[in-house]
Amino acid sequence: MTSTTGEALNLEKVIPNAEDFLPLNGTDYVELYVGNAKQAAHYYKTAFGFQSVAFSGLETGNKDQVSYVLQQDKIRLVLTSPLTPDSPINEHIVKHGDGVKVVALWVDDATKSWEETTKRGAKSYMKPQRMEDDHGHIIRSGIHTYGETVHIFIERKNYDGPFMPGFRKWESDYNPAPTGLRYVDHMVGNVGWGEMNKWVEFYARVMGFAQLMSFDDKDISTEYTALMSKVMSNGNGRIKFPINEPAEGKKKSQIEEYIDFYHDSGVQHIAVATNNIIETVIDLRNRGVEFLRVPDIYYDTVLDRVGEIDEELEPLKELGILIDRDDEGYLLQIFTKPVVDRPTMFFEIIQRKGAKSFGKGNFKALFEAIEREQESRGTL
Numbered sequence: 001m002t003s004t005t006g007e008a009l010n011l012e013k014v015i016p017n018a019e020d021f022l023p024l025n026g027t028d029y030v031e032l033y034v035g036n037a038k039q040a041a042h043y044y045k046t047a048f049g050f051q052s053v054a055f056s057g058l059e060t061g062n063k064d065q066v067s068y069v070l071q072q073d074k075i076r077l078v079l080t081s082p083l084t085p086d087s088p089i090n091e092h093i094v095k096h097g098d099g100v101k102v103v104a105l106w107v108d109d110a111t112k113s114w115e116e117t118t119k120r121g122a123k124s125y126m127k128p129q130r131m132e133d134d135h136g137h138i139i140r141s142g143i144h145t146y147g148e149t150v151h152i153f154i155e156r157k158n159y160d161g162p163f164m165p166g167f168r169k170w171e172s173d174y175n176p177a178p179t180g181l182r183y184v185d186h187m188v189g190n191v192g193w194g195e196m197n198k199w200v201e202f203y204a205r206v207m208g209f210a211q212l213m214s215f216d217d218k219d220i221s222t223e224y225t226a227l228m229s230k231v232m233s234n235g236n237g238r239i240k241f242p243i244n245e246p247a248e249g250k251k252k253s254q255i256e257e258y259i260d261f262y263h264d265s266g267v268q269h270i271a272v273a274t275n276n277i278i279e280t281v282i283d284l285r286n287r288g289v290e291f292l293r294v295p296d297i298y299y300d301t302v303l304d305r306v307g308e309i310d311e312e313l314e315p316l317k318e319l320g321i322l323i324d325r326d327d328e329g330y331l332l333q334i335f336t337k338p339v340v341d342r343p344t345m346f347f348e349i350i351q352r353k354g355a356k357s358f359g360k361g362n363f364k365a366l367f368e369a370i371e372r373e374q375e376s377r378g379t380l
């Protein structure tokens with residue numbers, strides 16, 4: 001089996017407690033429902049360096065909705081807007097603002113994926129369906145997860161078109177260079193008060209995932225705000241879903257703020273990996289991407305906490321890149337400000353140097369930075 005970039009896939013099981021009934025090859029795509037897909041596509045090309053891949057809309061005979069498919073290495077984004085007032089996509093946008101509707105998972109057998117998950121209690125979103133064109137066929141199926149978010153299983157082994165039937169190649173004269181983003185490292189879901197364990201249990205029972213780690217309000221709290229989080233992973237470690245719920249603090253937590261503005265549970269952030277976070281972040285910043293900043297004082301003591309690192313500290317400090325270490329190595333990470341108007345969805349840029357964790361040591365410094373942003377929005 002080969003990946004979209006032609007590398008051999010290593011699907012070896014690395015998470016011992018995970019079950020094998022739902023083999024996942026990786027994230028196939030992330031679809032956002034947005035108010036204006038054409039302008040959103042321009043933003044993701046210009047600011048993040050995604051490339052034009054495929055298009056569906058009036059020109060392809062699709063009179064209901066328009067979708068732009070963009071890709072950077074293994075990260076595929078689909079941006080979809082309704083074309084008519086009666087499209088159900090409108091309701092999603094009215095309620096949530098722009099946000100993630102679909103976390104699509106790449107599988108070898110979409111029919112079996114649907115059968116195995118629905119028989120374990122998942123609510124069906126889409127029965128297995130075959131779609132074909134001159135490039136072959138795909139099979140897709142889907143289930144509901146938290147909020148109005150869904151997982152679609154995509155089987156594309158018999159398809160060699162640009163994306164899937166119904167789409168045509170998107171040829172554009174405007175092609176900003178990529179910024180070094182490589183693959184989706186993890187995607188975080190924010191769920192409501194007291195719902196974390198319900199969704200942790202969902203990923204364990206319905207999808208065979210195992211829990212990697214957990215954080216509680218003692219790990220993740222500042223003077224004002226707190227949250228709890230558990231990280232779920234599939235067997236080969238390619239799909240990692242941390243699930244957050246708010247915890248009681250003196251003031252409103254960022255998770256609560258998210259739920260208030262998204263009006264539901266939903267995807268909070270998409271973490272994307274790079275091999276060189278310094279170059280990537282310089283590039284993104286020059287293209288207008290805005291990042292959260294921790295106070296400079298963070299850098300006075302960070303090396304005492306994380307030990308020696310390969311990078312010079314000065315550029316990390318200059319850019320506001322955070323550092324954390326676990327038993328297996330260290331990681332570098334930084335978080336964008338929300339990329340939509342509501343204080344909901346954002347991106348994380350991450351470079352792993354052995355560490356398999358998620359930056360727990362940075363949470364406090366980070367949340368204090370987020371609180372300053374909340375303060376300025378009047379939502380703390």
Ligand SMILES: [Fe+2]
Pocket residue numbers: 186188269271348358
């Ligand atoms: Fe993250």
